[in-house]
Amino acid sequence: MVGPNRPQIVLFGSSIVQFSYSHEGWGSILTDLYSCKADIVLRGYGGWNTRLALQVLDQIFPKSLSEKTRILVLSTPPVNEEQIIKLFGSSRRSNESSHIYSEACIKMCKELGIKVIDLWTALQNRDDWLTAHFTDGVHLTAEASKVVVKEILKVVKEADWEPNLHWKSLPNEFAQYSPTIFVGPNGNTPVIVADLDLDWQAQWI
Template identity: 60%
Template structure:
């Protein structure tokens, strides 16, 4: 570990997680918003399913979960079957996936989370709320484009904003690391008075409220 300990958000899953830091992905959106607040830790493994993930769960999360640990499950997103046939199927053959099977898997995930009182996000429905979701949400029919990733990020932030958790894990509610005033802060317009820019946001943060 480098520097002071920060809260950690561990993103664990398959290729949709592994690729989330590239091309304006949802992982990179979170890393940007939580700069100086929390570390976004990437633990995504392309090609994996739940059974494969269970084989290494104790290695990815070697410590017992504390009372402050919070879980958010993301259900299966929808897919663009035609786009898969024109892209991935050429290399991998028939993947045997349909949007209907994704719906069934998504609903099963959500039902388990309701039974266990775990926060969950219905990605299958969230992405399809856009009328043009088939055309804009995917790069290859499965993996998310920047537009698809924006939806995922907004859904995660909505849960973090509304969850009754103590402490809050919503980015605007968390402390900024090393945010105290310093005589070495950059000077303001008068070229003399130090200006603390620790809590400035350098992105169009309004869209992530």
């Protein structure tokens, strides 16, 4: 462990999580946004399902989590069956079965009072989703990852969590030491570097 103890955001799941840093993935976008605010911890394992995840849950997360721990679940995403068959020859996955799993996940989370994102629906909210959102029929493109980040930040921003965990609501680490620069035509508009919204980050405010 390095540096001060700051908030951690753990991404835990299967290959959708494991590859979230590939192809300008959603994990890499979140890491950029939270870079001076929280540590993004990647715990994704290709081919895993819930039964496998439960076997290592106590090794991933401490048994006594903080009272401030918050859980956000992503439901099962859709798939492009034709693309899967083309690349892998056959598949036991179908978009219909993905929908069944997604609905079951959403129902369970609502019963438990856990925040959940309907990823199956969110990733189909454009006409060309079959070609735009998958690298191989299962895993996500950069365009799909933007949808995932948008949905995550929407839920986090609107959640009645204390503190609010949206990236703009969390303080910057060591902001008190951040230098001040001057911008504007008169050169007298002070801007703290830690407070800058960079062009590629502004879309996520």
